[in-house]
Amino acid sequence: MQKVRDEEKRRAVRETYGRIAKAGAAGCGCDCSPAASGYSEAERRGLPEGADMALGSGNPLAIAALEPGETVLDLGSGGGIDCFLAAGRVGAAGRVVGVDMTPEMVSKARENAAKAGAANVEFRLGEIEHLPVADASVDVILSNCVINLSPDKPAVYRDAYRVLKPGGRLAISDVVATVELPDEARGDLARHAACVSGAASLAELRRFLCEDAADTDSYPRMDARRLHVGVRVSCGRIIEAVKPEA
Numbered sequence: 001m002q003k004v005r006d007e008e009k010r011r012a013v014r015e016t017y018g019r020i021a022k023a024g025a026a027g028c029g030c031d032c033s034p035a036a037s038g039y040s041e042a043e044r045r046g047l048p049e050g051a052d053m054a055l056g057s058g059n060p061l062a063i064a065a066l067e068p069g070e071t072v073l074d075l076g077s078g079g080g081i082d083c084f085l086a087a088g089r090v091g092a093a094g095r096v097v098g099v100d101m102t103p104e105m106v107s108k109a110r111e112n113a114a115k116a117g118a119a120n121v122e123f124r125l126g127e128i129e130h131l132p133v134a135d136a137s138v139d140v141i142l143s144n145c146v147i148n149l150s151p152d153k154p155a156v157y158r159d160a161y162r163v164l165k166p167g168g169r170l171a172i173s174d175v176v177a178t179v180e181l182p183d184e185a186r187g188d189l190a191r192h193a194a195c196v197s198g199a200a201s202l203a204e205l206r207r208f209l210c211e212d213a214a215d216t217d218s219y220p221r222m223d224a225r226r227l228h229v230g231v232r233v234s235c236g237r238i239i240e241a242v243k244p245e246a
């Protein structure tokens with residue numbers, strides 16, 4: 001029964017973002033405004049037209065400290081805004097991969113990449129719980145207002161851990177629940193798809209990241225000392241973590 005419910009949530013999310021991609025609309029329905037997202041004017045100006053769809057809850061690049069040559073993965077890349085910004089920072093020697101489960105979004109992001117002539121960015125269709133990405137191949141994972149939409153958040157963090165290289169980093173902006181949401185809100189598909197009712201609490205996030213992500217004895221857990229969860233933007237939360245070297 002829970003699996004059926006999870007599939008309904010995925011379908012609602014896919015339909016919502018498919019519509020947004022086709023309409024070229026701005027905003028997902030939560031209160032995050034473009035002004036609150038933390039991108040500078042210079043960052044916005046450099047984007048291909050149509051990439052900034054005002055769907056993020058913050059600016060994960062602000063904490064990612066990207067270096068030239070790094071490989072970056074963006075979970076739920078939408079129209080590609082953070083991928084294009086990351087591409088400029090990692091340069092021609094680096095690589096950026098965006099993964100999104102909504103076919104219309106992936107098409108839109110690919111059109112945007114063609115417009116921008118961005119040769120070091122690619123977009124793959126897939127679910128962030130089952131990433132189409134090789135083990136230990138990524139330096140930095142970005143995500144912006146996406147993981148709240150997943151019906152299986154522990155699976156997202158487990159797969160993120162799998163694809164990160166030892167020492168790899170997570171830099172995530174997402175909506176976090178600061179109060180217990182009533183069941184009625186939790187079960188509302190429209191609010192779920194609008195990034196309102198699917199959010200995990202900080203305590204749940206800490207558990208998913210630091211305890212559940214590495215679930216075998218042969219893998220070290222995420223380094224809790226380096227996990228930082230704090231308020232950096234008005235409506236979203238920033239989550240940083242580092243996969244230990246060994």
Ligand SMILES: C[S@@+](CC[C@H](N)C(=O)[O-])C[C@H]1O[C@@H](n2cnc3c(N)ncnc32)[C@H](O)[C@@H]1O
Nearest residue numbers: 017055056076077078100101102127128144149
């Ligand atoms: C609120 S939008 C954010 C898009 C982008 N990160 C941005 O900041 O503009 C959420 C995106 O995540 C995608 N998405 C949601 N759940 C997903 C999942 N489980 N796997 C892959 N993509 C997902 C949606 O299709 C949509 O494009």
